[in-house]
Amino acid sequence: MTHDTRTLTTAPTDRRPGPTPTELGIGARFSLHPHRDDFVDVIVDALDAAQADDVEVTTDDVTTFVRGTEDAVVRYLFDALRAAAEAGGHLVAHVHLSRGCPGEVACDLPDDVVLATPPVPVLPRCGMPTAAHWSLYPLDDGAPGRQGDHMSAVTAAVDAAHRRVDVTPEHFVTRLDGDLADVLTTVVEGWLTAGRTVRHVATHATLVVASPSW
Amino acid sequence: MTHDTRTLTTAPTDRRPGPTPTELGIGARFSLHPHRDDFVDVIVDALDAAQADDVEVTTDDVTTFVRGTEDAVVRYLFDALRAAAEAGGHLVAHVHLSRGCPGEVACDLPDDVVLATPPVPVLPRCGMPTAAHWSLYPLDDGAPGRQGDHMSAVTAAVDAAHRRVDVTPEHFVTRLDGDLADVLTTVVEGWLTAGRTVRHVATHATLVVASPSW
Numbered sequence: 001m002t003h004d005t006r007t008l009t010t011a012p013t014d015r016r017p018g019p020t021p022t023e024l025g026i027g028a029r030f031s032l033h034p035h036r037d038d039f040v041d042v043i044v045d046a047l048d049a050a051q052a053d054d055v056e057v058t059t060d061d062v063t064t065f066v067r068g069t070e071d072a073v074v075r076y077l078f079d080a081l082r083a084a085a086e087a088g089g090h091l092v093a094h095v096h097l098s099r100g101c102p103g104e105v106a107c108d109l110p111d112d113v114v115l116a117t118p119p120v121p122v123l124p125r126c127g128m129p130t131a132a133h134w135s136l137y138p139l140d141d142g143a144p145g146r147q148g149d150h151m152s153a154v155t156a157a158v159d160a161a162h163r164r165v166d167v168t169p170e171h172f173v174t175r176l177d178g179d180l181a182d183v184l185t186t187v188v189e190g191w192l193t194a195g196r197t198v199r200h201v202a203t204h205a206t207l208v209v210a211s212p213s214w
Numbered sequence: 215m216t217h218d219t220r221t222l223t224t225a226p227t228d229r230r231p232g233p234t235p236t237e238l239g240i241g242a243r244f245s246l247h248p249h250r251d252d253f254v255d256v257i258v259d260a261l262d263a264a265q266a267d268d269v270e271v272t273t274d275d276v277t278t279f280v281r282g283t284e285d286a287v288v289r290y291l292f293d294a295l296r297a298a299a300e301a302g303g304h305l306v307a308h309v310h311l312s313r314g315c316p317g318e319v320a321c322d323l324p325d326d327v328v329l330a331t332p333p334v335p336v337l338p339r340c341g342m343p344t345a346a347h348w349s350l351y352p353l354d355d356g357a358p359g360r361q362g363d364h365m366s367a368v369t370a371a372v373d374a375a376h377r378r379v380d381v382t383p384e385h386f387v388t389r390l391d392g393d394l395a396d397v398l399t400t401v402v403e404g405w406l407t408a409g410r411t412v413r414h415v416a417t418h419a420t421l422v423v424a425s426p427s428w
Contacts (some may be wrong), residue, residue, distance in 0.1 A: 137416065172279075
């Protein structure tokens with residue numbers, strides 16, 4: 001949560017022409033639930049361990065809000081999740097990524113700018129087997145005279161997920177099993193890929209590491 | 215999780231003409247995170263305390279799945295949340311409601327049947343102050359030749375929320391503060407009301423009771 005001016009000066013945010021990540025409504029909300037007695041220490045240490053030089057982070061009484069470029073937000077999330085997982089024991093995390101329609105910012109940016117998404121960040125595998133219940137919401141209103149088709153982006157994302165993780169269809173969600181890095185990357189890839197054709201895309205995932213039932 | 219045949223025979227499910235709740239993809243996934251040492255007992259007791267005669271309930275290693283009529287699903291959720299909250303201490307719960315496009319069931323039902331939603335269940339206040347981060351996703355594809363407009367249903371739901379709870383706009387979510395019953399009712403009302411004009415509607419909420427920061 002510290003700001004290093006030199007880092008900010010050279011961050012991708014500043015070189016990008018046009019709308020900033022803030023104007024594009026790019027960011028995340030998440031919460032960590034280490035199911036162990038010293039959960040407060042695990043949460044505080046995990047948030048401290050994450051690289052926060054180029055993101056805005058605000059933790060309130062419900063969730064933690066993270067804002068920045070897609071790359072910076074995802075790396076912060078991964079750092080925090082990995083640190084909490086590496087503390088050991090049963091961990092549940094809820095991750096919510098959003099882009100394209102920030103709550104308090106009007107969605108009046110040109111479509112072509114909003115729909116340009118960066119490459120999927122490469123996250124190193126960390127040896128933490130993870131299961132997730134994942135849902136993707138491409139809010140595809142279509143265009144004047146053209147009907148939307150939100151399920152086509154969802155189907156494409158689920159098809160692509162097979163490349164990295166085990167995929168199981170469940171009611172209301174898709175189950176992903178694999179290394180924490182691969183599960184999070186799959187969620188992020190679905191979100192970013194849908195964002196290439198749909199302006200407003202949100203995704204939610206409940207991730208579990210080291211379930212006592214395994 | 216027990217089934218009483220007599221109850222099932224007279225349940226609204228059986229009297230409803232046309233598609234069943236299962237065919238309409240009506241249900242929920244949720245998880246409870248009591249931040250206290252005996253969290254396992256609190257979770258197990260809360261799930262046992264909820265009235266499950268007329269719902270299908272399956273708990274796996276990630277979340278708990280509930281399926282039935284809208285009324286039965288919401289009452290089960292409320293019972294479980296209230297029991298976990300009344301156990302005392304800091305509780306976080308994640309609730310995901312979905313309707314209109316079940317994962318494994320094709321969305322080929324007539325629009326007018328899918329879009330008929332029942333009244334909002336009346337839940338008794340229980341004296342449990344609750345805060346929530348709420349997001350509503352009306353996946354409004356529009357109709358042939360007609361563009362969708364997902365934000366109109368979201369705006370209407372947020373406007374209606376003011377009738378029951380304190381409402382604060384936040385990034386990516388709407389914050390709700392009020393009695394546990396009123397917060398859950400607001401989430402449900404938004405979901406059901408959006409379902410009157412949009413076929414596939416999902417909603418997610420992170421609820422917190424007794425945060426140590428209050």
